[in-house]
């Protein structure tokens with residue numbers, strides 16, 4: 001699946017060239033309205049959150065507060081190698097407050 005930006009696509013439908021065609025041909029204008037309706041009704045995919053690990057020693061996700069993954073003995077894994085929260089999917093490249 002490739003994600004696209006709905007707002008950017010909508011802006012493309014209102015550019016000068018397409019507007020000129022729409023003014024010259026009512027069927028083209030109607031088609032643009034149909035396309036805009038399809039864009040408006042397209043499903044929204046949840047945007048990935050960008051968060052960070054909080055704490056020290058025992059790190060937890062700043063989005064869902066779940067502790068970072070551990071090894072099978074409950075020992076902490078290297079936090080710099082845990083780029084995503086396994087629980088909520090947040091990408092751990094967000095700024096630390």
Ligand SMILES: [Zn+2]
Pocket residue numbers: 061062063064065066085086087088089090
């Ligand atoms: Zn999380």
